[in-house]
Amino acid sequence: MNKPWLYTDNVCRFYQRKTAVVKAVDSVSLSIECGDFISLIGSSGSGKSTMLNLLAGLDRPTSGDIFFEDKSFSNMDRQQLSSYRANKVGMVFQAFNLVPHLTALMNVELALYFNGTPKSKRQFLSEQMLSQLGIADRSDHRPADLSGGEQQRVAIARALVKSPDILFADEPTGNLDEKNTNDIMALLSELNKQGLTIIMVTHDLTLANNVSNKIMQMHYGQIVDQERKPNDLS
Amino acid sequence: MTFRDLIATATGNLWRMKLRSVLTFSGIVIAIAAFVAMLSFGAGMQRNIAEQFEKLGLLSVIQVYPKNTQETDSSTVAELNNAALEYIEKIPGVELVYPFESLDLGIKLGDSEKTVSAQALPSKAVETKLFSNLVAGELFSADSSREILISEDILEKLGIKSADSILNKPVIISIKLAKIDSGVVSMLRPLSDIIQTRRREMQSDTIRFVEYAQNAIREELGGALNRFIDGFMKNRETKAETLLVCGVFNSRRNGRLRLKDLILPVETAREFSSSGFTGDPTEILAGLQAGNLFVANTDSPIKDYSQATVMMEPNALYEPIRDSIEAAGFRTFSFAEQFKEIRQFFRYFNLALGLIGIIALMTASLGIINTMIMSITERRREIGIWMSLGADMNDIRRLFLVESGLIGLIGAIGGVIFGYLISRVGSLVAKTFMENEGVPPMEIFHIPIWLVLTALLFGVLVSLLAGYYPANRAAKIDPVVSLRNE
Ligand SMILES: Nc1ncnc2c1ncn2[C@@H]1O[C@H](COP(=O)(O)OP(=O)(O)OP(=O)(O)O)[C@@H](O)[C@H]1O
Ligand SMILES: [Mg+2]
Numbered sequence: 001m002n003k004p005w006l007y008t009d010n011v012c013r014f015y016q017r018k019t020a021v022v023k024a025v026d027s028v029s030l031s032i033e034c035g036d037f038i039s040l041i042g043s044s045g046s047g048k049s050t051m052l053n054l055l056a057g058l059d060r061p062t063s064g065d066i067f068f069e070d071k072s073f074s075n076m077d078r079q080q081l082s083s084y085r086a087n088k089v090g091m092v093f094q095a096f097n098l099v100p101h102l103t104a105l106m107n108v109e110l111a112l113y114f115n116g117t118p119k120s121k122r123q124f125l126s127e128q129m130l131s132q133l134g135i136a137d138r139s140d141h142r143p144a145d146l147s148g149g150e151q152q153r154v155a156i157a158r159a160l161v162k163s164p165d166i167l168f169a170d171e172p173t174g175n176l177d178e179k180n181t182n183d184i185m186a187l188l189s190e191l192n193k194q195g196l197t198i199i200m201v202t203h204d205l206t207l208a209n210n211v212s213n214k215i216m217q218m219h220y221g222q223i224v225d226q227e228r229k230p231n232d233l234s
Numbered sequence: 235m236t237f238r239d240l241i242a243t244a245t246g247n248l249w250r251m252k253l254r255s256v257l258t259f260s261g262i263v264i265a266i267a268a269f270v271a272m273l274s275f276g277a278g279m280q281r282n283i284a285e286q287f288e289k290l291g292l293l294s295v296i297q298v299y300p301k302n303t304q305e306t307d308s309s310t311v312a313e314l315n316n317a318a319l320e321y322i323e324k325i326p327g328v329e330l331v332y333p334f335e336s337l338d339l340g341i342k343l344g345d346s347e348k349t350v351s352a353q354a355l356p357s358k359a360v361e362t363k364l365f366s367n368l369v370a371g372e373l374f375s376a377d378s379s380r381e382i383l384i385s386e387d388i389l390e391k392l393g394i395k396s397a398d399s400i401l402n403k404p405v406i407i408s409i410k411l412a413k414i415d416s417g418v419v420s421m422l423r424p425l426s427d428i429i430q431t432r433r434r435e436m437q438s439d440t441i442r443f444v445e446y447a448q449n450a451i452r453e454e455l456g457g458a459l460n461r462f463i464d465g466f467m468k469n470r471e472t473k474a475e476t477l478l479v480c481g482v483f484n485s486r487r488n489g490r491l492r493l494k495d496l497i498l499p500v501e502t503a504r505e506f507s508s509s510g511f512t513g514d515p516t517e518i519l520a521g522l523q524a525g526n527l528f529v530a531n532t533d534s535p536i537k538d539y540s541q542a543t544v545m546m547e548p549n550a551l552y553e554p555i556r557d558s559i560e561a562a563g564f565r566t567f568s569f570a571e572q573f574k575e576i577r578q579f580f581r582y583f584n585l586a587l588g589l590i591g592i593i594a595l596m597t598a599s600l601g602i603i604n605t606m607i608m609s610i611t612e613r614r615r616e617i618g619i620w621m622s623l624g625a626d627m628n629d630i631r632r633l634f635l636v637e638s639g640l641i642g643l644i645g646a647i648g649g650v651i652f653g654y655l656i657s658r659v660g661s662l663v664a665k666t667f668m669e670n671e672g673v674p675p676m677e678i679f680h681i682p683i684w685l686v687l688t689a690l691l692f693g694v695l696v697s698l699l700a701g702y703y704p705a706n707r708a709a710k711i712d713p714v715v716s717l718r719n720e
Contacts, residue, residue: 058622059714079626086624097619097717101250113235114624158623 003070004031005197006055006166011064013050013221024050026221027064032199034165037192039208040201042218048201049094051218052168055199056089057081086114090159094170094201096151098143104130104154105139111158129157132187134180148175156184160191167191169200173207185211235629244636251609258605259645261598262693266649269591270681270689271656276584278657278680283576292569296544296556298322298331299565312563314539322542325558327550332356334541336494337506340408340472341384343400346392352407352496354503359545370397371481378501381480382407385495389482397482407496408474409506418462428454473506595692598645599700602638606704610634610711617708618716627709634705635698642697646690653689654681 013025024047032038032055040048053059054066057073058081066073068084076084085091090111098107108126117125130136133153135146143151152175159167167188173181189211192198202208208215217225248255287293300314312318314333323331332355339352360373360383374381382405386397394400432450483497498506546555552570559566610617617630657679665675 053714056622058717079628082621082624082626084624085622086626089624091622093622093717095717097615097622099616099619110620111623113239114620114629119236119239 003067005034006066006068007031008054008066009064011054011061011066013047013054013059014062023047023221025054025061028221028223029064030216030223030226032166032197034197035192035195036214037189037198037212038200038214038216039212040199040216040218041203041205041208046218047221048218049170050221052091052170052199052201055166056091056168057084058091082114087162088165090162090164090167092152092155092159092167092169092172094174096143096155098151098154098158100143103140103142104135104146104150104157107143107154108158108161111162115162117162125161126157129161130154133157134183149177149180152176153180153184164196166197166199169198171201171203173202173204181207235625235632240629240632240636241640244633244640247609247637248640254605254609255641258601258641259648261601262595262642262645262697263648263652265591265594265598266646266689266693267652267656268594269588269692270650270653270685271660271679272587272591273584273685273688274653274657274679274681275660276580276587277682277685278678280577280580280584281680282676282678284573287569287573293552293573294546294548294550294570295568296546296552296559296570297567298542298544298559299540299567300538301563301565314542314564318562318564319539319542321562322544322559325555327547327555328544329547329550330356330358330545332359332500332543333539334543335503335539337409337503339496339506340406340410340474341388341392341496342406342408343392343394343403348388348391350388350495352498352503353494354498354500356500359543360497369482369484371401371479374480374499376501377499379480379499380475380477380502381499382477382502383481383483383497384479385493386482386484388495400479400482403479404476405479406474407477407498407506408472410472418465424461425458475502475505477502592692595696599696602641602697602700603704605641606634606638606701607707609637610704610708613708614711614716617711618713621711621713622717630711631705631709634708635701638697638701638705639694642694642700643690645697646693649693650686650689657681 008028008030010027010029011025012023012027015022015024026047028051040051042048050059054061057066057076061073068088073081098104099110102110105123105126108129109122112122112125127136127139130139133156135150135153135157138146138150138154141150143154146154152172156169156172159169169188172188173184176184185207188196188198188200192211198212200208200212213228215225215227216223217227298314301311316333319331319333322328335354337352337354338349340347340349357374357377357379368383369386371383374383384400384405389397389400432454477498483493544555544559546552552568556566556568556571620630661677661679664678668675
């Protein structure tokens with residue numbers, strides 16, 4: 001049997017509080033195939049963001065393990081996980097997490113510092129990415145001078161500029177109007193067709209139904225529903 | 235992440251926090267400036283002394299003395315005589331040996347006359363650096379030239395203002411010499427009277443004649459010796475020669491090296507010393523011992539000297555020559571030895587100054603630690619972003635080390651420049667002060683290249699050390715925690 005591309009094995013992430021243990025992610029076993037476009041839904045506090053951090057190797061599970069291309073995260077040191085993030089992963093954070101003192105362009109360029117992109121190519125790639133997201137004219141603005149939607153698009157540009165294999169996007173369209181949402185979803189769908197694997201957190205069920213081939217629902221740290229959509233597997 | 239990216243990012247961060255960076259730099263600048271200024275003072279003093287030694291050729295001179303009887307364990311004391319000097323001259327590396335001979339001479343120039351102590355030196359010895367700074371004129375050219383060198387001090391005492399005015403002027407040099415004849419005459423002259431008296435006394439008491447005669451002879455011999463020395467000293471003859479003043483030297487500049495007020499060429503000096511005994515009565519005893527009391531020439535191989543000067547060949551090693559001379563049974567003194575001690579002293583002196591500088595640097599490094607911890611606390615989120623983008627611990631650690639290293643480097647460069655300025659100002663103040671005090675002004679600060687390099691190295695090293703703890707703290711930041719929504 002073929003093993004999945006990226007999968008978790010009873011992965012848990014607990015937080016020790018004063019009195020109780022918060023089970024942010026509780027015994028999740030999920031698998032992601034290369035080329036999937038997964039929508040992760042669930043109520044607030046159900047552990048979606050925590051799940052993404054675990055899959056991106058940014059957070060370490062309390063127990064259980066995660067495998068990428070048959071390599072166990074628990075056998076990787078911080079260095080190896082950094083290199084996994086640098087070369088394979090693009091992340092869009094719920095709170096954007098742009099560097100406040102860098103311009104939009106420099107924020108995007110920063111993603112290219114760690115995967116060996118030569119200095120000469122960085123600016124070109126970044127400008128190209130910003131214009132694909134429709135904010136080329138904002139490239140020398142600092143985050144504080146940008147609207148929420150613009151910041152979100154800079155964050156998406158930063159995640160995509162290094163052409164990652166997987167994109168973890170935490171509510172990437174939460175601050176966007178309908179038109180911008182549609183544009184970005186079109187871009188993500190296009191990239192997904194070209195081979196980019198996407199795991200996207202969203203509260204918008206219609207959107208999830210429209211773009212993704214798999215929908216996973218989390219509840220109190222557990223995956224409660226996995227819906228596969230065969231019609232999308234053309 | 236490439237090193238160039240690190241430098242660019244770190245520079246950008248320091249530039250962004252201008253005020254804070256400047257304040258942190260200032261700490262380093264002041265510390266390094268203090269370090270440089272203090273050590274440049276030490277280095278300046280050291281160089282001055284070294285130059286002084288070098289200029290006077292003091293480092294290539296060894297003084298040789300006979301040992302005191304108490305100093306030797308062997309029964310015989312090695313004598314510093316001509317045979318010994320010949321032996322020393324043959325030691326490899328020795329260029330020249332000459333004894334220290336001093337004479338009391340009269341010098342007469344026009345109407346003024348003075349008694350001065352003089353010294354004979356071979357022309358080779360005069361050609362050394364010791365006389366490289368003649369006040370006026372030239373050195374005598376040969377050991378037998380009829381010329382003399384005269385010190386500025388004596389010119390002053392003779393009432394001569396300008397050193398140049400005396401050049402090539404004749405002076406009358408005189409010495410009072412005693413002849414053995416005059417001593418013998420004084421001893422014998424009253425003898426006939428004494429014999430008459432004694433004879434009369436003897437007749438009156440013939441019973442104890444033998445005992446009495448013994449006493450009488452003893453008394454008379456004592457008296458005769460007294461009269462001999464009296465006559466010898468009182469009836470000295472004056473021998474005078476006219477010599478030309480060829481040069482004037484400054485005797486004070488030569489520090490501890492013994493130089494008399496008048497320097498004569500050796501051969502010329504011998505005319506004075508060999509034609510009789512000078513004022514020193516012990517010479518008579520020496521003459522008696524040597525068996526040449528009545529020989530006119532006292533330049534015999536038996537003559538002992540109190541001191542001799544050995545000049546080394548340039549580049550000759552001091553230690554083996556000293557050891558050979560000491561092995562022959564003599565005491566030595568050399569400025570090379572002193573100089574070693576001075577250098578040792580300056581090593582400790584510089585160490586002490588450097589230590590003060592390092593303490594200042596330590597204090598400044600606390601500023602760096604503080605600044606770094608502050609900026610890391612402020613940039614926790616940024617560090618989390620870097621990590622989420624794939625920066626590993628080493629990138630983060632390096633970034634902060636580069637930042638603190640840059641603070642150190644820029645601070646150290648500023649410190650060297652500032653330290654240089656301090657030394658210039660200090661030098662100006664010191665020179666003005668020295669001029670006012672009538673001391674010839676000299677440069678008391680010196681910044682050698684090693685000091686600049688050490689200061690830069692220290693600045694960077696201490697800053698890196700100061701950045702080490704904060705950088706490690708930054709590398710250990712948990713990205714998930716730092717990226718959580720606020
Ligand atoms: N560092 C932490 N310490 C304690 N509890 C935490 C920590 N991080 C997350 N949690 C808890 O874990 C649970 C899951 O959080 P998470 O951010 O993954 O939720 P989410 O599904 O992304 O919610 P939202 O839709 O609001 O973004 C929450 O109850 C949260 O309070
Ligand atoms: Mg979330």
